[in-house]
Amino acid sequence: MAYRFLSSRIVPPSNRLSRRFIFIFTISLSFMYLCYSILLCSGTIMPNQRLEEHRCVRLKNMGSKKLLQKSHYCTISAKARVISDETRASQEIPPGPPLIGSKGKGAAKHNNQKGHLKVKCHRGLMPRTLDSQITMEKTPSYFVTREAPRRISNMSRETKLIVVVRNPVTRAISDYTQTLSKKPDIPSFEELAFKNRSQGMVDTSWNAIRIGMYILHLENWLQYFRLSQIHFVSGERLITDPAGEMGRVQDFLGLKRIITDKHFYFNRTKGFPCLKKPESSSQPRCLGKSKGRTHVQIDQEVIEQLREFYRPFNVKFFEMVGHDFRWD
Numbered sequence: 001m002a003y004r005f006l007s008s009r010i011v012p013p014s015n016r017l018s019r020r021f022i023f024i025f026t027i028s029l030s031f032m033y034l035c036y037s038i039l040l041c042s043g044t045i046m047p048n049q050r051l052e053e054h055r056c057v058r059l060k061n062m063g064s065k066k067l068l069q070k071s072h073y074c075t076i077s078a079k080a081r082v083i084s085d086e087t088r089a090s091q092e093i094p095p096g097p098p099l100i101g102s103k104g105k106g107a108a109k110h111n112n113q114k115g116h117l118k119v120k121c122h123r124g125l126m127p128r129t130l131d132s133q134i135t136m137e138k139t140p141s142y143f144v145t146r147e148a149p150r151r152i153s154n155m156s157r158e159t160k161l162i163v164v165v166r167n168p169v170t171r172a173i174s175d176y177t178q179t180l181s182k183k184p185d186i187p188s189f190e191e192l193a194f195k196n197r198s199q200g201m202v203d204t205s206w207n208a209i210r211i212g213m214y215i216l217h218l219e220n221w222l223q224y225f226r227l228s229q230i231h232f233v234s235g236e237r238l239i240t241d242p243a244g245e246m247g248r249v250q251d252f253l254g255l256k257r258i259i260t261d262k263h264f265y266f267n268r269t270k271g272f273p274c275l276k277k278p279e280s281s282s283q284p285r286c287l288g289k290s291k292g293r294t295h296v297q298i299d300q301e302v303i304e305q306l307r308e309f310y311r312p313f314n315v316k317f318f319e320m321v322g323h324d325f326r327w328d
């Protein structure tokens with residue numbers, strides 16, 4: 001008040017007017033900032049990705065009571081979330097309208113951990129998605145993780161799921177080849193695959209074996225999702241006819257068939273199909289060195305024993321999904 005009084009005494013009227021204008025302008029700005037902050041916190045405005053991540057981390061560090069409170073921060077919605085089991089091959093998006101915004105393993109890891117809030121924050125880690133887009137997330141371990149179906153259905157019951165399956169015997173050998181490349185000292189495939197080989201007792205506690213018992217995992221998913229929400233991609237056909245498999249994936253997602261034959265070519269050196277022109281560059285692109293490695297040689301008898309072992313599981317799986325993947 002003293003200031004106002006003094007200033008009104010010594011400052012001429014025109015100056016007083018401009019000061020009043022500056023004062024009102026500053027107040028308006030502060031008010032706008034306040035409104036913006038309130039809207040942002042309630043999720044009405046989509047916050048940017050970095051802000052989301054920061055907030056998720058902040059919330060993660062709060063006490064356990066707070067962790068169970070509804071978070072306003074992880075509210076980014078998506079039409080569908082797509083989860084694939086096996087391969088990155090179906091995740092590479094050739095050029096075309098950006099129908100799918102994809103988030104990599106960062107978000108996936110988040111949801112793999114335990115905790116209610118983390119599932120919510122998982123949403124916040126997804127990229128921003130327009131109505132015309134589908135957010136896709138790929139986490140191979142979801143299909144075989146007990147808690148995953150419940151958590152995902154809690155997040156969104158209408159999620160569409162994509163699982164890439166291949167012959168479980170080949171899958172086990174591929175899995176072992178990959179582990180061996182990282183840990184060369186592990187026991188032989190035979191030692192790990194059997195509890196007692198002469199009696200044909202397969203060790204189902206070994207992950208490389210357990211994962212291939214698809215029907216058991218599927219039964220777990222079917223407690224939370226309808227079969228029509230799950231699409232199975234043939235890992236074998238993904239190699240021999242990638243466009244055909246991608247066509248079916250697009251149909252399943254309700255997308256126009258944009259990815260077709262003309263997006264792929266067979267790379268003789270790699271021995272696999274590659275993309276002619278991926279989204280991120282103008283150069284053709286094959287999957288990395290760790291995809292499509294030469295497998296460890298396994299005794300034919302061992303392969304036969306494992307085929308026998310998997311047969312009943314495969315039969316039930318084919319019956320359940322209504323499709324014979326011809327793994328015999």
Ligand SMILES: Nc1ncnc2c1ncn2[C@@H]1O[C@H](COP(=O)(O)OS(=O)(=O)O)[C@@H](OP(=O)(O)O)[C@H]1O
Pocket residue numbers: 085086087088089140174175235238239272273274286287290291292293
């Ligand atoms: N186009 C193309 N290029 C290379 N590889 C291809 C392709 N399509 C399918 N595959 C098969 O994908 C297998 C690798 O999948 P992964 O299970 O390692 O993928 S992931 O790590 O879960 O993303 C990989 O298995 P391995 O051959 O055992 O390496 C391939 O057989």
